[in-house]
Amino acid sequence: MTLLQLNSLRKRYGMVAALDGVDLSVAAGSRTAIVGPSGCGKTTLLRLVAGFDQPDDGTIVFGGQLLADGSAQVPAHKRGIGIVAQDGCLFPHLTVAQNIGFGLDAERAVKEAKAAELMGMVGLDRAMLSRRPDQLSGGQQQRVALARALARKPRLMLLDEPFSALDTGLRAATRKAVTDVLTAAGITTLLVTHDQGEALAFADQVAVMRAGKFAQVGTPREVYSKPVDPVTAAFLGEAIVLPAVIGEGRAESPLGLLPVDDTVYRGKAEIMLRPEQISVTQAGGAGAPGTIAEINFCGATSDVRITLGGAEAFSFRLDIPSREALFPGDRVMIGVSGAAHVFR
């Protein structure tokens, strides 16, 4: 069942089209991530759904109710959509308990009991209830913000880069905690992030956004292994893009004859391999021959540039495990596992 439906949503700021016709359908109980570089319009999209801004054109339908259709719109405070912002956005003049109880319309005792319950739910100590936001760490603030939004039992939760202000270790832990809480509560979630790893790890559905439009919408595995174009491919992770001639499910490429994921297409095209498909071994093994042009030791991995032999010299960069000591000029064999993806 579709909970949230966006139809050709448009929003301009002056001359800049922040959103240039966006369609999205979010199933109830699912987790959707919108991922894109900064300035692609993803935050604008979230603000439109939250009701902080009005779309110029297009409609937003939420649970069968029309929230916005270009001219009329339901104000933010009547939407019942929760949001957790990048910096938590806690009210600095209120205690943690008052922050959590802020959106509740109840007696003080009820609010306090609810706040205590929610603190447990987001994994924070109840002793913190009387603290001020500036006495909490970034991760704690984020959890309080989540508790505050959860208190109103929203059907949809918007997460606006809520983990990007946290440092790396805390980020993963907080993300896991937030995901678990939202899943347990069965709340549909829309996450906006510029971190592709976060988007792929978090969501059931990933929408890759570029310049106000969705370049691709699909499951994390789909968008990662079958991106629509090289730019999307590169945005979602390291990609090795090679020219090739395709036919009968095979590609003739600088890496030799490779199986591809497209059995129909014939002719010239670009193909893509992910680095984890590639193994580099010292000369003597199986695969296509190449030469180490440059190598940078970075600890667990080494950053290498490999030049392929053949008529037209072709080179690409790659991170490989630092198992063997390799030096510039060493001849290596490049093996490929799995099928290459064809950009049609």
Place this chain on the structure above:
Amino acid sequence: MPAASSWTLTIAVAVAVVALLPLGFVLWATVVTGWETAALLIFRGRVGELMVNTILLIFFTIPICTVVAVSLAWLTERSDLPGARLWSWLAVAPLAVPAFVHSYAWIGTWPSLHGLFAGVAISVVAYFPFLYLPLAAAFRLLDPALEDQAASLGLAPFAVFRRVVLPQLRLALCGGMLLIGLHLLAEYGLFAMIRFDTFTTAIIDQFQSTYNGTAAHMLALVLVLCCFVLLGLEATLRGHRRYARLGPGVARQLKIIRLGKWKYPCLLLPLTVAAFSLGIPALTIGRWLIAGGSGIWRMDEVGLSLIQTLAICLIGGLATTAAAVPIAWLSVRRPTRATRFLEGCYYLASSMPGVVVALALVTVTVRVMLPLYQTVATIVLAYVVMFLPRALVSLRASIAQVPVELEQAAASLGRSPGNALWSTTVRLAAPGAAAGVALASLGIINELTATQMLAPNGTRTLAMAFFALTGEIDYAGAAPYALLMVIFSMPLIWLLHYQSKKIAGR
């Protein structure tokens, strides 16, 4: 501690001791008077009347000022009110009109005006900008994300204003209210003209009839206690919490609220406020200038008065800023408990009413240093005590912008500490110092109470001449003085407004 800072600290302490002289004087006078006499002079009907007047005045003026200032600040900063920039300027401009000129203007329009109602009405138009300025700056600094967040938590727009916006304005509100309260306690001319008795007017009446009696000293004691009550109230209400943005990131552009069909009704407020706070003074001064014709421009008197005023403003402004340099430097470069305490002393000293400062300096000079009585030195000292924080605020802001590394670089290039300070920080902080001089001068040009008690014989500043002429009911003759005070205050008000915007990051 390096030699430079210990010297600076010594000077800063010395200035603080001088600044606290008036407070010390009040304590000394109380001790000398003794409990029985003091009780007799304090617990009497007259003091009770003055107390009731003062309380009623504060009780009515401050809430009305608050409502006017909050509404105006919201309209000019957060709504699409037509001509918001213009109205913003017009909301600050009444500061260029000295409080007693407001009084003169209202009496010129309604000659029978007197008593509490008049006192409250005139105080509101004269002092609401003290609240408008910090509130407008606070509105610009608010993080709009918090308001969005509150809306997403189900709050309707008015509830958002009450529960999220207002609490964040608390610091600005408390500061502005305190400033207005202290002005109400200290103002003489405004209330004398409409025959509304406050402690300050009563002390000056006493001073003029019995010169310097114990009765005046005891009234001063009560007045000082009133100031302490206000300071204590403000400190309690303000609390210790910081309300700054949490977390990183840049505040989103403020959302401007569309007034829609309310646009024109809303214009009524700034229009009415401007009519009363600027229209009435302009009308009255204009009318008297026309009625008086060229006869009232007695250039020998007006010109002399202008030159004396400008000279005393310049000397006073420079002295005040110079006195503020040590503490400004210390509070930026060596912030310790001691320097914070010293700073507190300056603020406390300057919140004492002019009449108390003047009374103290009269007594001290007459008893201890008679040659200094009614000299430029004494009156400049009074200005330093009263206006030092104005210079301090500007100076500190600009010193804080000069990286300390520049001083260190100068020292590493072989300059002595004093020389290094002078050739780097002091040079670069010069604009702030100039602003400090200007803001102190603005206080001096409009100062009447202390000036007329302390000014050397033969001195007649614009304010003094204006007040003397209105006392003789020569309203036409007073008009040129009023005009000159307003004209010379205007650029300084512009500076004040500009500075408050800059502090708010615009």
